[in-house]
Amino acid sequence: MRLTEEHQELRAAVRALLVRHPGETAWRPLTRQIGVAGLAVPEEYGGAGCGALEVHVVMEELGRTPAPVPFLGSAVLTTQALLAAGDAELLPGLAEGSAVGALAWAEGGSWEPDAVRAAARRGPDGWRLTGVKEHVLDGADADVLIVAARAEAGISLFEVAVDAAGLGRERLVPMDTSRPQARIVLDGVAARLIGTEGNGDRVLRQVRDLGCVALAAEQVGAAERCLELTVSYAQERVQFGRPIGSFQAVKHRLADAYVQVEAARSAALGAAFAAAEGAPELPRYAAVAKSACSEAFSAVAGEMVQLHGGIGITWEHDAHRYFKRAHGDGQLFGAPARHRERLAEELGLLV
Incomplete structure (x- = not known):
């Protein structure tokens, strides 16, 4: 599993722009x-016609x-x-970036499709939706809003x-304010059916897998950035007349963090390749990646705060931003526990 030279060029371009x-x-x-915005959109609709590997690099x-x-x-x-x-x-419009999209999906704190309770009713004047959606990414500012609701033929x-x-x-105020979320309330709202009823x-389920794969890359x-910043700080911060990175206990913790990052990278890249190839095992790869990468990021972000000492808990330092993002992600x-359960279901280990 290796990224190509073109992928590395995309990475360099995105990093430089940021x-x-x-x-x-x-x-x-x-x-x-x-x-x-149009990276994964086919060329005939104004996109670049790329796939999961390019999304992985950007994320x-x-x-x-x-x-x-x-x-x-949106993308x-x-x-x-x-x-x-x-x-x-x-x-x-989405591919061009002139419009931002939001998918209103989760209900009751659950991302399971089975948890959808918002109702869709078809009358003489068309479809009407009633219900409440939570954790809608960019939902308060989106130009395009797609809502999952339960119709007679199914979701x-x-x-x-x-x-x-x-x-x-x-507009909600989540712990991680860099990832805006919204609560959407629908009271007999007129709607247009997307695709076919019951699909x-x-x-x-497919979008959840692809979302997990993309999130794992992020x-x-x-x-990785948390580890880089912490290693740099450990080389500069002096205690008892020596850099704290020279102490064996700190070295061990940084080494453990490095192993977690690299193991997570393997899981995320494996899932991205499975998505790019359209592998039928994608749900398994996605569940592994979401579980492993969530726990690795949380652990490394926690070590970042700990090893930075007092400055790691100040508003001025970026450590809190990564720690909050890790919690939200x-x-x-x-x-993670739900995705391990999903993996067990996929493997037939649960009865």
């Missing part, structure tokens, strides 16, 4: 200069910052939901106009 355009200012140049670099851009929610979740549903009408996907009557979008369960990039799309 240095020039830190924070929220990065999204416009990322879309206009590199075309990340790794975004994790190193961590950049508050809507790539995961991964929303785009992949539309592709899986077979509805291309909204793809050109289905719908497009809802962001200014529709009966739609409420509440939502299959689409959401977690690896962030954990660990719960996004389901906690």
Whole structure:
């Protein structure tokens, strides 16, 4: 499993751009200069026609910052939901980056498709949706809103106009403020069916796997950066007349963190290759990657705070940003324990 020279060039371009355009200012140049919004969109819909490996590279670099851009929610979740549903009408705008998409999916703190309770009713004037959605990435500012709801034929996907009557979008304040979330309230909101009625369960399961694969790459990039910053600090910080990195106890902890980062990298890259090849075992790879990378990032971010000492818990240092991102990412799309359970189900170990 090796990335190509083209992948490394993409990595270098994204990294250099994020240095020039830190924070929220990065999204416009990322879309206009590199075309990340349409990276995984087929060329006939205005995208680059790339796949999971290119998404992996971009997500790794975004994790190193961590950049508050809507790539995961719009270019991964929303785009992949539309592709899986077979509805291309909204793809050109998303691919261009002129529109940001949001997929309203989770309910009751659960990302399981079976947990969807929002109701879709078809009447003489078309579809109407009623329900509440939680943890909607970029949901308060999205230009395109896709909602999963339960129709007579099963879970289905719908497009809802962001200014529709009966739609409420509440901006939330999560622990990780660099990943905006919203609560979406639907009260008889008019909607357009995406794809075919009843296709939502299959689409959401596929999107969850691809979302986990992309998120795992971000977690690896962030954990790697945490380790780099901590090693650098351990070489500079002096206690008892010597750099703290020269103490055996600190060396052991940094070595353990390095092993965790590299093991997570293998899991994330394996899942990205499985996604790129359309492997039927993708759900297994995605579950492994989400579980392993979530726990590795949390552990390494925790070590970053600990080994930085007092400065590691100050607002001025970036350690708290990575620690909060690690906590949020660990719960996004389901906690590690849930994905280990998913893996056991896939392997037939649960009865």
